[in-house]
Amino acid sequence: MVKLSIVILNLNGLDKLKDCVKSIKENTKDYEIIVVDNGSTEGGTVKFIKENAHKYVLVNENTGYSAGNNIGSKLAIGEFICFLNNDTIVTDGWADEMIKTLNENIYCAMVGPLGNVKSSVIDNTVYLYQQYVGQYKKDTQVDYLSGYCILMKREIFNHILFDERLFLYFSDNLLCDRIRQVGYHCVVCCNALVKHEHPSTTLRGSEEIEIHMKNDEKKYKELFK
Numbered sequence: 001m002v003k004l005s006i007v008i009l010n011l012n013g014l015d016k017l018k019d020c021v022k023s024i025k026e027n028t029k030d031y032e033i034i035v036v037d038n039g040s041t042e043g044g045t046v047k048f049i050k051e052n053a054h055k056y057v058l059v060n061e062n063t064g065y066s067a068g069n070n071i072g073s074k075l076a077i078g079e080f081i082c083f084l085n086n087d088t089i090v091t092d093g094w095a096d097e098m099i100k101t102l103n104e105n106i107y108c109a110m111v112g113p114l115g116n117v118k119s120s121v122i123d124n125t126v127y128l129y130q131q132y133v134g135q136y137k138k139d140t141q142v143d144y145l146s147g148y149c150i151l152m153k154r155e156i157f158n159h160i161l162f163d164e165r166l167f168l169y170f171s172d173n174l175l176c177d178r179i180r181q182v183g184y185h186c187v188v189c190c191n192a193l194v195k196h197e198h199p200s201t202t203l204r205g206s207e208e209i210e211i212h213m214k215n216d217e218k219k220y221k222e223l224f225k
Helices: 014-027 045-052 064-073 094-104 154-160 171-181 207-223
Strands: 004-010 031-038 055-059 080-084 088-090 108-114 120-122 125-128 140-142 149-153 185-196
Touching (some): 014 045, 014 088, 031 045, 064 154, 064 171, 094 108, 094 185
Antiparallel strands (some): 088 185
């Protein structure tokens, strides 16, 4: 059995996916890559996935963040599971450091790395939240971790799962809320760095994204009271 299962969602992001997978292969030990493709139409995507993922699921439509990750998690066999965006670059020791942080605190259920981009605000709305280099000097318990890269023990995740009533946004928030509700912690690992592409060009001005954000925010507020 492998130690770490890495679940990656993809939708028409072949170049980003290639860079992400390359960085995993160069900087990770004892792992499996599970790719869930949410209906990509980009040429060459399926071929690359079949040649580079240990396991994969090809979906005919965009199932969203929550459902897509849940689909991938069902194929995982690792002791630990990591949900990783396709627009990320992992660095040396990233997974080992996060697993170490998780194992050193019996109440820690979820770990996230430091990123290279600060939280960003457009029109008084935080549209990108992530913990970043320089923000924390030691492993730190926090209320929320950014969903671009989160690592958990697989058996714990299987008891919670992502709430599929949330399509794209606030799924990571709700997962953190539910972890804290049962007395466990979310922790930032200060020795792990995972670089995340700044998505402002895709988020700003996208009507579809704005609709998902508003709908998911409303549902999140209803689900977590």
